[in-house]
Amino acid sequence: MNYRELGRTGWKVSEISFGAWAIGAMWGQVDDAESLAALHRAIDLGVNFIDTADVYGMGRSERLIARLREERSETIYVATKAGRRLNPHTAEGYNESNLTSFVEDSLKNLSTDCLDLVQLHCPPTPVYYRPEVFGALDDLVKAGKLRYYGVSVETVEEALKAIEYPGVQSVQIIFNMFRLRPAELFFREAKRRKVGILARVPLASGLLTGRMTRETTFGKDDHRNFNRHGEMFDMGETFSGVDFETGLNAVDELRSVVSAGATMTQLALRWILMFDAVSCAIPGAKRPAQVDENFQAGNLAPLTDAQMAKVREVYDRLLRPQVHQRW
Numbered sequence: 460m461n462y463r464e465l466g467r468t469g470w471k472v473s474e475i476s477f478g479a480w481a482i483g484a485m486w487g488q489v490d491d492a493e494s495l496a497a498l499h500r501a502i503d504l505g506v507n508f509i510d511t512a513d514v515y516g517m518g519r520s521e522r523l524i525a526r527l528r529e530e531r532s533e534t535i536y537v538a539t540k541a542g543r544r545l546n547p548h549t550a551e552g553y554n555e556s557n558l559t560s561f562v563e564d565s566l567k568n569l570s571t572d573c574l575d576l577v578q579l580h581c582p583p584t585p586v587y588y589r590p591e592v593f594g595a596l597d598d599l600v601k602a603g604k605l606r607y608y609g610v611s612v613e614t615v616e617e618a619l620k621a622i623e624y625p626g627v628q629s630v631q632i633i634f635n636m637f638r639l640r641p642a643e644l645f646f647r648e649a650k651r652r653k654v655g656i657l658a659r660v661p662l663a664s665g666l667l668t669g670r671m672t673r674e675t676t677f678g679k680d681d682h683r684n685f686n687r688h689g690e691m692f693d694m695g696e697t698f699s700g701v702d703f704e705t706g707l708n709a710v711d712e713l714r715s716v717v718s719a720g721a722t723m724t725q726l727a728l729r730w731i732l733m734f735d736a737v738s739c740a741i742p743g744a745k746r747p748a749q750v751d752e753n754f755q756a757g758n759l760a761p762l763t764d765a766q767m768a769k770v771r772e773v774y775d776r777l778l779r780p781q782v783h784q785r786w
């Protein structure tokens with residue numbers, strides 16, 4: 460495993476880390492014993508950073524990670540998120556009192572007295588224009604409830620605004636072979652300010668594993684079934700906002716780019732690692748075998764100019780019209 464700096468935190472995080480949404484909820488049936496086995500496998504392979512949120516199974520994901528930390532002696536940084544318990548989910552709800560109460564709940568779920576990193580969980584855009592929200596996070600740091608804070612954003616514009624706040628240590632954003640825009644201006648600005656970048660949805664919700672077909676179906680409780688048009692949360696979180704058919708066509712064209720001996724999944728992750736502004740990719744995994752495959756991406760040789768150019772060409776032709784100006 461290779462490690463990269465995360466912003467100004469002083470942490471060196473595993474470049475292939477672990478996204479813990481699927482082991483909480485909304486990805487069909489999951490089994491806690493298998494989820495825990497996947498987490499252990501990740502630590503065995505050198506993963507030292509896990510992304511979760513209070514709402515992933517309403518504490519289920521955080522509590523599994525707490526169990527993992529009890530059972531392991533290695534340093535494991537945990538990034539959680541706050542804000543999505545708000546109902547309605549409004550900018551006004553992002554105030555000191557609510558944030559403190561969400562943080563207290565995460566402290567309990569994660570069985571700790573100080574959270575490593577708390578990210579605002581894709582708040583409404585006006586939150587980024589309310590310095591008092593970031594002041595509240597500064598207060599929580601001073602109170603010793605959290606070490607660092609960051610944001611998880613939907614759009615490049617939100618990311619650019621967020622990093623104007625000096626306390627923001629990390630930005631989590633969708634970045635994958637179906638979402639190239641963050642690499643244009645945002646990566647440069649984040650690097651200049653030494654802000655860490657967590658590349659989320661790196662496999663486009665599994666489409667970029669190359670294992671899905673037109674016949675693939677998803678369970679009732681899987682967002683790939685019920686959120687394709689943004690019915691429950693931002694449409695961009697499901698298949699990166701690309702319609703399923705277009706995504707399958709793009710994957711078929713990308714098969715020619717896969718390095719000998721590698722898989723499409725590994726190409727997708729290795730492609731992300733080609734960008735040095737990225738601190739880590741956080742692929743979601745539910746099973747140890749998925750963790751194994753994802754980890755191996757870090758051992759692949761750097762992609763060639765020709766491979767990179769083909770990814771760009773497929774993006775420009777098939778994907779750009781659907782996503783580029785939306786997020």
Ligand SMILES: NC(=O)c1ccc[n+]([C@@H]2O[C@H](COP(=O)([O-])OP(=O)(O)OC[C@H]3O[C@@H](n4cnc5c(N)ncnc54)[C@H](OP(=O)(O)O)[C@@H]3O)[C@@H](O)[C@H]2O)c1
Binds near residue numbers: 477660696724742
């Ligand atoms: N708003 C936010 O802040 C936000 C939103 C989305 C995600 N995230 C974070 O980002 C993480 C990653 O994004 P994501 O989970 O949405 O999408 P993703 O990483 O692009 O896709 C994850 C899914 O792909 C499949 N998969 C993973 N590895 C595989 C492998 N080796 N072979 C075959 N299938 C594999 C699994 O689903 P199946 O096995 O069921 O196909 C897995 O649940 C999340 O876990 C979460 O921590 C944050």
